[in-house]
Amino acid sequence: MNDISSVGDVVAVVLLLIGSFLCLTAGLGVLRFPDVLTRMHAGTKPQVLGFLLIMLGGAIRLQGWSTTWMLLLVAAFQMLTAPVSAHMISRVAYRRRHVRRDLLLVDDLRSGEARDSVYRGDEPADAPPEEPGRALVESRREDEVHRDDGAQREDGADRERPS
Amino acid sequence: MTDEPSGVAHQLRHQLPLLVWLVLVWNFLWGTWSWANLLGGIVVALVVTVLLPLPPVVGGTQIRPLGLLRFLGYFLVDLVTSGAEVAWQTIRPSGIGRSAIIRVQLRTDSDLLLTILAESLTLVPGSMVIDMDRERRTLAVHVLHVADEGDVERQRESVLAQEERVVRAFGSAGEIAALGLSADERAEAPGRRTP
Secondary structure, three states: OOOOHHHHHHHHHHHHHHHHHHHHHHHHHHHOOOOOOHHHHHHHHHHHHHHHHHHHHHHHHOOHHHHHHHHHHHHHHHHHHHHHHHHHHHHHHOOOOOOHHHHEEOOOOOOOHHHHHHHOOOOOOOOOOHHHHHHHHHHHHHHHHHHHHHHHHHHHHHHHHOO | OOOOOOHHHHHHHOHHHHHHHHHHHHHHHHHOOOOOHHHHHHHHHHHHHHHHHHHOOOOOOOOOOHHHHHHHHHHHHHHHHHHHHHHHHHOOOOOEEEEEEEEEEOOOHHHHHHHHHHHHHHHHOOOEEEEEEEEEEEEEEEEEEEEOOOHHHHHHHHHHHHHHHHHHOOOOOHHHHHHOHHHHHHHOOEEEOOO
């Protein structure tokens, strides 16, 4: 029963082996790639393809429709959820500046505004402002603007209040 | 998007695809077909949709078989070729070069189509959606391994091509026409946005 006897079995074995190999490259990529964004590529992409191949191999090898339906469901949910988690983690990583900007050829998302170089409060503790000198000036200027706003609001409140 | 009375019957009709999907999942999980499973699935699906209601998808879907086949075909080919490419990049000694974050101006204005586009872009190896500006209809995509500016432009075009395939598979006639319009003309066309 465990002998590799039919064509179907051979196909299943080949699919399982290719799928496992792709999952292995996913692990390698997570280990070897330089930053969060590229690692998310490795962790989700070859793994999805490898995973589908393993599901296909399993469906061929295992007898019975009930298993096939189950594998189909697993594949469907995997393909629905994997991109969402990859996207969420990458987005948070980018916003919290876990990005090797020196490795980016083009970065259209970077606004180039002052906000990029000053602390916004949601970075990790070890993320430095990208231009420390300018960041200091900008954050002082922002403080002043906020203080002015606050003062004006108090004035307005005083004026509106009937005495 | 006419204002109909929002009765239970109307709500159920809106959620019919979701109900069918839930019944299907229930039956797949049991693995065997029987009337008891079907009825049980219907009861569970009704309970889930009534207790945990989701906002309706504005406009609904419209599936074009030819466009869908084309979309799925390209998607599978992309999945395999890019998967092999990324796998090679992980094992080759030189590793990966530089990557890029590109912003692409899209032409569709439908929540559903944009979701399908973002999902399919992120599933295909080598590209990953990082951010989306719904108001300006731009998509920020992280691209693994670009060699030069030419590569960046090619990636931009491939995102737009993917968008076109998605719209031709699931979009309405107006949305397909919007692909060829200029930016000004498009701004006047009504979008399908969840309020």
